């Protein structure tokens with residue numbers, strides 16, 4: 517076992533501890549398969565897909581790879597019919613986030629699936645570990661999309677301490693081998709990465725969203741409840757990190773008014789997201805300097821982490 521090939525790799529049947537986040541409809545079968553074929557774990561985003569669409573995505577991934585892959589479901593917005601598709605298809609890995617469910621974990625285990633569960637606090641980590649999750653993802657607020665309030669640096673070792681022998685993956689702010697090596701030092705056994713995988717040809721962008729990520733500085737993201745307030749969607753414990761955009765900045769100081777103005781603001785918000793002007797992405801956008809095929813990215817991150825870990829061992 518090398519420093520990079522951690523025990524969770526054997527558990528998940530992967531070569532390197534790099535997991536591509538299941539990012540709703542931003543994932544494609546090509547992205548998922550490319551990551552899995554490169555030795556990482558690709559995850560289909562289940563959120564926002566009908567049961568038929570999800571079934572088709574799973575079928576396409578299976579045509580493109582024979583390696584393990586996963587499907588993500590967001591529990592606070594769960595479509596039970598789509599979840600049943602994931603179960604019936606006996607996908608190798610179920611990825612859960614934003615909510616607890618002993619029952620879903622049990623059902624997945626009964627179907628022979630492994631369960632990885634993302635949390636944003638050490639308290640939640642303890643709970644989902646007792647629900648039977650096989651792997652816990654500790655997601656820091658640096659990440660893109662829906663995130664909690666704690667930063668990756670303290671969150672990961674706190675979660676490691678709470679969950680004992682359950683393997684932990686770190687998420688939030690990791691975009692290269694430096695980040696991966698760093699979280700291994702924190703006690704994580706690998707990394708789950710979202711934003712960096714958006715800047716691949718295989719990811720499904722929105723308009724010029726990939727260019728926005730390429731051009732954004734790490735200091736240019738902002739997390740708030742604006743997105744969910746305007747969309748009128750309940751997402752307990754989460755705020756949404758995006759690259760800064762005038763629409764959000766104009767309203768930044770007027771939080772009291774967001775909910776009241778939601779119906780008026782929603783069309784502009786939806787149009788800005790669809791055009792790729794308003795982009796859900798994390799602070800690691802500042803570390804994204806090229807659009808690179810997802811498989812190459814996995815190799816690049818693994819290679820850099822391996823070199824750093826070898827140097828640290830000298």
Ligand SMILES: Cc1cc2nc3c(=O)[nH]c(=O)nc-3n(C[C@H](O)[C@H](O)[C@H](O)COP(=O)(O)O)c2cc1C
Nearest residue numbers: 537539540613659660661688689709710711796798
């Ligand atoms: C555009 C976008 C969409 C996302 N959608 C989901 C999702 O549907 N389900 C989920 O569990 N996490 C989702 N996430 C969060 C990721 O799972 C992950 O925690 C996060 O991207 C990690 O931080 P990073 O962006 O710094 O790599 C999303 C992230 C982004 C950037």
